[in-house]
Amino acid sequence: MKGRLVRKNRSGRWLDERRGSATSMDETWHPTTYRTHTLGDIQRKGAELVGQEVTVAGFLHASRGKGAICFADLRDGTGMTQVFAKADTLGEDQLSLLQGLTRESTLTVTGTVAQKRPPKTKEGEAPPPPAYEVLASSISVVAEAEAPLPLGVTDTVGVGLDTRLDNRFLDLRRAHVNAMFRLRAKVLQYGREHLITEGFIETHTPKIVATATEGGTDLFPMTYFDTPAFLNQSPQLFKQLCMSGGLERVFEIGPAFRAEKHDTYRHLNEFISFDIESSWSTDDDVMGVLERMLHHIWSSVANDAACQGHIQAINDWRASQDEEPIEVIVPELPFPRVEYDDAIRTIKERGGSIEWGDDIDAENSDLLAQGLPQFYFIPRWPMDLKPFYIHHVEGEDGSTGRQLSRGFDLNFGRDEMTSGGQREHRIDVLCDNLRDMDLDPEEFEFYVAGFRHGVPPHAGWGLGVERILMVLTGAKNVRETVLFPRDRRRVCP
RNA sequence: GCCCGUUUGGUGUAGAGGUUAUCAUGCAGGAUUGUCAUUCCUGCGACCCGGGUUCAAUUCCCGGAACGGGCGCCA
Numbered sequence: 193m194k195g196r197l198v199r200k201n202r203s204g205r206w207l208d209e210r211r212g213s214a215t216s217m218d219e220t221w222h223p224t225t226y227r228t229h230t231l232g233d234i235q236r237k238g239a240e241l242v243g244q245e246v247t248v249a250g251f252l253h254a255s256r257g258k259g260a261i262c263f264a265d266l267r268d269g270t271g272m273t274q275v276f277a278k279a280d281t282l283g284e285d286q287l288s289l290l291q292g293l294t295r296e297s298t299l300t301v302t303g304t305v306a307q308k309r310p311p312k313t314k315e316g317e318a319p320p321p322p323a324y325e326v327l328a329s330s331i332s333v334v335a336e337a338e339a340p341l342p343l344g345v346t347d348t349v350g351v352g353l354d355t356r357l358d359n360r361f362l363d364l365r366r367a368h369v370n371a372m373f374r375l376r377a378k379v380l381q382y383g384r385e386h387l388i389t390e391g392f393i394e395t396h397t398p399k400i401v402a403t404a405t406e407g408g409t410d411l412f413p414m415t416y417f418d419t420p421a422f423l424n425q426s427p428q429l430f431k432q433l434c435m436s437g438g439l440e441r442v443f444e445i446g447p448a449f450r451a452e453k454h455d456t457y458r459h460l461n462e463f464i465s466f467d468i469e470s471s472w473s474t475d476d477d478v479m480g481v482l483e484r485m486l487h488h489i490w491s492s493v494a495n496d497a498a499c500q501g502h503i504q505a506i507n508d509w510r511a512s513q514d515e516e517p518i519e520v521i522v523p524e525l526p527f528p529r530v531e532y533d534d535a536i537r538t539i540k541e542r543g544g545s546i547e548w549g550d551d552i553d554a555e556n557s558d559l560l561a562q563g564l565p566q567f568y569f570i571p572r573w574p575m576d577l578k579p580f581y582i583h584h585v586e587g588e589d590g591s592t593g594r595q596l597s598r599g600f601d602l603n604f605g606r607d608e609m610t611s612g613g614q615r616e617h618r619i620d621v622l623c624d625n626l627r628d629m630d631l632d633p634e635e636f637e638f639y640v641a642g643f644r645h646g647v648p649p650h651a652g653w654g655l656g657v658e659r660i661l662m663v664l665t666g667a668k669n670v671r672e673t674v675l676f677p678r679d680r681r682r683v684c685p
Numbered sequence: 686g687c688c689c690g691u692u693u694g695g696u697g698u699a700g701a702g703g704u705u706a707u708c709a710u711g712c713a714g715g716a717u718u719g720u721c722a723u724u725c726c727u728g729c730g731a732c733c734c735g736g737g738u739u740c741a742a743u744u745c746c747c748g749g750a751a752c753g754g755g756c757g758c759c760a
Contacts, residue, residue, distance in 0.1 A: 309719050
């Protein structure tokens with residue numbers, strides 16, 4: 193954070209003039225029809241720009257001064273810059289236009305870059321590092337904002353989540369909210385980057401499907417021309433067909449739809465699933481892929497200057513809400529593995545009410561997570577808790593003598609991040625599994641057929657992108673991590 | 686699907702069976718200012734809907750709607 197350009201706000205903290213910086217130093221910036229420089233540029237390259245004429249554009253963040261001069265803070269996705277206006281350089285008409293402009297209006301400003309006069313500081317307090325401003329010679333109002341705003345972008349008052357989501361476009365203009373989605377893009381970028389280095393290729397499978405549920409959840413029905421169809425709950429069956437097709441290692445980042453009427457901090461009816469499938473692999477092999485990928489994401493975020501800016505924006509906000517700052521702690525490899533058998537024993541020892549063969553609910557997960565501050569795997573679940581496509585090895589029995597599976601979960605604290613496993617590639621076992629779970633192999637013919645003419649053993653997993661973002665950003669509600677979340681009640685906007 | 690809770694200006698809140706309904710933010714107007722989410726003055730703006738109890742309901746009761754939270758299930 194050396195050399196940050198900061199200033200103080202009313203609560204006495206220094207604000208980062210470059211906060212929300214979108215462009216890393218190594219990215220290439222091309223001027224557009226509307227601007228020669230971003231506002232972040234003015235601060236970063238201010239020293240060399242002094243005296244030069246620039247055109248900048250952005251939202252009117254705040255304006256001060258109704259007399260002979262006016263200070264207008266302009267904000268774009270890369271930072272903030274103050275515009276200084278006085279009648280003798282801007283002209284009476286344009287000055288009063290600027291002074292009367294509503295907050296959040298968009299405008300372009302042409303003027304000369306200058307170093308700001310330093311703010312008054314209390315005795316003994318160090319002045320902030322130099323910052324730069326634009327001395328306006330002309331302005332052009334692009335789109336005036338109606339007042340009052342349904343949600344004050346700079347207001348100190350709190351705003352309910354529902355109000356925020358109803359007016360998401362304004363909510364997104366707030367630095368810490370904007371930062372969330374820039375971080376989201378980075379997480380996907382680094383995840384993708386890692387899988388490509390391990391030889392995975394990106395695929396897309398259909399979201400409109402004819403088959404009924406593969407179990408465990410309800411689907412959204414729809415009409416596909418004259419045929420009944422559904423929105424897919426997971427790319428599972430299709431990525432397995434890719435294995436049969438010899439694509440070897442695939443990944444997919446795409447939407448999944450579940451029609452469950454849940455109403456919790458961690459569920460959505462449309463979410464982004466980050467899936468992989470890998471041939472000639474076991475559950476243990478793909479757990480390795482997962483932990484290496486998460487490690488890469490975390491260490492990359494920790495070493496990315498833009499990400500640090502986003503984290504800082506979130507922490508500035510958290511400080512104003514009296515919340516502890518978040519920290520990017522790179523998880524150690526390998527992640528702990530707590531087999532289901534051991535998990536049940538540990539939960540019982542800690543006073544949890546659970547029996548072998550039960551799913552591990554949220555309360556019991558809290559007990560299990562004690563002493564596990566980071567990600568941890570739970571491998572080797574009972575076969576009858578896992579879907580029909582999960583593989584098992586005869587003779588691998590739990591402490592009660594019941595068949596174990598090659599399915600695993602990855603948790604963080606009480607929350608499940610990932611579900612995965614080695615898949616059943618033996619067609620006879622697969623069909624038995626379907627029948628055991630009261631599913632009709634006939635209905636899954638398109639899938640079962642993929643196992644009839646040779647198939648490699650394979651394994652994979654599906655990771656909830658939103659839940660990973662919650663861990664990274666400290667968001668307490670999954671809706672915070674989605675631009676336009678779809679939950680039980682919300683389909684608009 | 687089950688359980689619990691909330692609903693007061695644009696936004697976030699305080700509060701009481703009879704109030705001029707609190708505060709902040711915002712908005713409008715004015716004064717001031719090389720300011721720093723400026724400061725000061727003046728003004729504007731609200732009790733979710735329907736029914737009941739009562740002399741009187743925004744306040745109590747019932748129902749509805751919207752929203753929030755927890756559980757189950759999952760990512």
